[in-house]
Amino acid sequence: MNSIATLVLKHFGENFSGSPKLYFSPGRINLIGEHIDYNDGFVMPAAIDKGIYIAIDENQTDTLHFYAIDFNEHFAISIQDIQINNGWRNYVLSVVNEFKLLGVSLKGFNCVFGGDIPLGAGMSSSAALEGGLAFALNEMFSVGLSREDLALLCQRAEHNFPNVKCGIMDQFANMMGKKDHVILLDCKTLQHFYFPLVKEGYKIVLLNSKVHHSLAAGEYNIRRQRCEQGLAILRSLLSIQSFRDITSADELEIGKSAMTLEQYNCCKYVVEEIGRTKTAAKLLQSNDMQGFGKLMYATHEGLSKLYEVSCSELDFLVDQAKLFPAVIGSRLMGGGFGGCTINLVEATGVENFIEQTIIAYEQQFKFHSEAYIVATSDGTANLPL
Numbered sequence: 001m002n003s004i005a006t007l008v009l010k011h012f013g014e015n016f017s018g019s020p021k022l023y024f025s026p027g028r029i030n031l032i033g034e035h036i037d038y039n040d041g042f043v044m045p046a047a048i049d050k051g052i053y054i055a056i057d058e059n060q061t062d063t064l065h066f067y068a069i070d071f072n073e074h075f076a077i078s079i080q081d082i083q084i085n086n087g088w089r090n091y092v093l094s095v096v097n098e099f100k101l102l103g104v105s106l107k108g109f110n111c112v113f114g115g116d117i118p119l120g121a122g123m124s125s126s127a128a129l130e131g132g133l134a135f136a137l138n139e140m141f142s143v144g145l146s147r148e149d150l151a152l153l154c155q156r157a158e159h160n161f162p163n164v165k166c167g168i169m170d171q172f173a174n175m176m177g178k179k180d181h182v183i184l185l186d187c188k189t190l191q192h193f194y195f196p197l198v199k200e201g202y203k204i205v206l207l208n209s210k211v212h213h214s215l216a217a218g219e220y221n222i223r224r225q226r227c228e229q230g231l232a233i234l235r236s237l238l239s240i241q242s243f244r245d246i247t248s249a250d251e252l253e254i255g256k257s258a259m260t261l262e263q264y265n266c267c268k269y270v271v272e273e274i275g276r277t278k279t280a281a282k283l284l285q286s287n288d289m290q291g292f293g294k295l296m297y298a299t300h301e302g303l304s305k306l307y308e309v310s311c312s313e314l315d316f317l318v319d320q321a322k323l324f325p326a327v328i329g330s331r332l333m334g335g336g337f338g339g340c341t342i343n344l345v346e347a348t349g350v351e352n353f354i355e356q357t358i359i360a361y362e363q364q365f366k367f368h369s370e371a372y373i374v375a376t377s378d379g380t381a382n383l384p385l
């Protein structure tokens, strides 16, 4: 058994009695399609083998007990008293609250969790925590929700107590991930297709800038607002419903004078990224990895200059990547403002790229970055004991 799973069970045994069930809930990567899940776009995420392990058992009371190993924090609350709190508590309590809103009568439980997914690194530790708990509660109390229902429940949970108005990508990847596959998800309809991700001769490398990003800081919601306001203007001028209906740059120009520069830039990025992701899916299917990589670079440019969710550390990492012929694409991944870059790298050049970039990063910023070679996993699941 994985060492974190063992640790989680050990802590459960030390804190509570009973025989818990164990769950693994993965983080995610996203190949392309950034900040367009809440804009009716397409995204290409995959669940990864880093995530959160949860041990959980009913306790025959009406109290919920949590122990977060990574923070060494205990928290207990009666089911009747569930309300907004802070930090990791908001994620777990908001999930419980969503079950309550569905009219499900939950009972008390004991829950211990810990993980190996770096927090705030853009790999969606929050969706992993929400998904793991929601999946466990769904099983434990025989609620009968499907994986898709659970993903939507977790998205609502993230909107509610943590107040991050996220799209569906992270929660969907967390529930619906399939080992060795990437999901092409239409975020408007939730239609999805699985593509094999393992490409002969290439590796996906994440470089963690170690700049802590927090979506809760509000910038994420501001980007979403800019898009909504821009779209409202475009809808009043064009016969379109959503960004995906805009097919030419000229159409976008029609709304320009009625928008602020920030709104216009965000809309421009979204329209371009929707187009890029559609093209990228075709390139991936036809094994054109070089073409795919170029689109990743273009996405970064848009995220940095138009959407304004990058930072100097992430820009530096992408600029470094361009110096290595083995790196065929690089960009910031996830919400931005810190966290990781995702890099598509020829396998033979991976070691050199990682080594050199980590040195250059440290020289520039005087702190370490960290590299992970990505392995994919299935979505959230019960683990045999």
Ligand code: GLA
Binding pocket: 033, 034, 035, 036, 037, 038, 124, 166, 167, 168, 169, 170, 334, 335, 336
């Ligand atoms: C975060 C959100 C997602 C998505 C990404 C950006 O991870 O949770 O819904 O918007 O940022 O693509």
